[in-house]
Amino acid sequence: MSNRTELAAVARRRLDQRFAALDLAALSPRPPRGWVRAIRDALGLTVRQFGARLGKSHSTVVALEQGEVAGTLTLAGLQKAAEALDCTLHYVLVPNRPLAAMVRDRARAVAEARLAPIDHTMRLENQGLSDADLAAELDRLTEDYARRGGRRLWDAL
Incomplete structure (x- = not known):
C-alpha cells in the first residue's frame, strides 16, 4: 500500500470518528427562518440594531437572513453575521454514512x-x-x- 493510500485510510478513520462524535440531533434541522434570525431574535436584537453591528443597512440584513434560508448566503457573509452576533461559525460537511x-x-x-x-x-x-x-x-x-x-x-x- 502506498504512503498516500495509507494516509487516506488514516484520514478516513479519523474523520469517521469525528463525525460519529457529533450530536447531529442538536444541529438539525436548521431553524425555519435560519440560524442568524433565530439567534438575533433570541438576543432581542432588531434588524436595525443587528445592521448597526454589521455595518449594513436594514435591507442588507433582511437580504442576508433571507439568503441563509434560501441557501444563497456566502460563507464569508455568514462568518460576518456570526461575528456580529458574538458567535463562532462551524462549517462542516457531514457524510450520510461512514x-x-x-x-x-x-x-x-x-x-x-x-x-x-x-x-x-x-x-x-x-x-x-x-x-x-x-x-x-x-x-x-x-x-x-x-x-x-x-x-x-x-x-x-
Whole structure:
C-alpha cells in the first residue's frame, strides 16, 4: 500500500470518528427562518440594531437572513453575521454514512463492474466459476480495491 493510500485510510478513520462524535440531533434541522434570525431574535436584537453591528443597512440584513434560508448566503457573509452576533461559525460537511463504508461500497461496485464481463466470457467458454467461487473472488477484489483506494476508484465505470 502506498504512503498516500495509507494516509487516506488514516484520514478516513479519523474523520469517521469525528463525525460519529457529533450530536447531529442538536444541529438539525436548521431553524425555519435560519440560524442568524433565530439567534438575533433570541438576543432581542432588531434588524436595525443587528445592521448597526454589521455595518449594513436594514435591507442588507433582511437580504442576508433571507439568503441563509434560501441557501444563497456566502460563507464569508455568514462568518460576518456570526461575528456580529458574538458567535463562532462551524462549517462542516457531514457524510450520510461512514466514509469507510462509502469507499467499500464503491470498491464493491468497481469489482462487480470489472468482474462481470470476465465471468460472462468464461461462462460462454464453459469455464465459469461456481457461484461460491465467484462470490469469493468478488469479495477478494472488493477488499483489494478498498485497501488500495485512490483516485482511480472514483473514475466512471
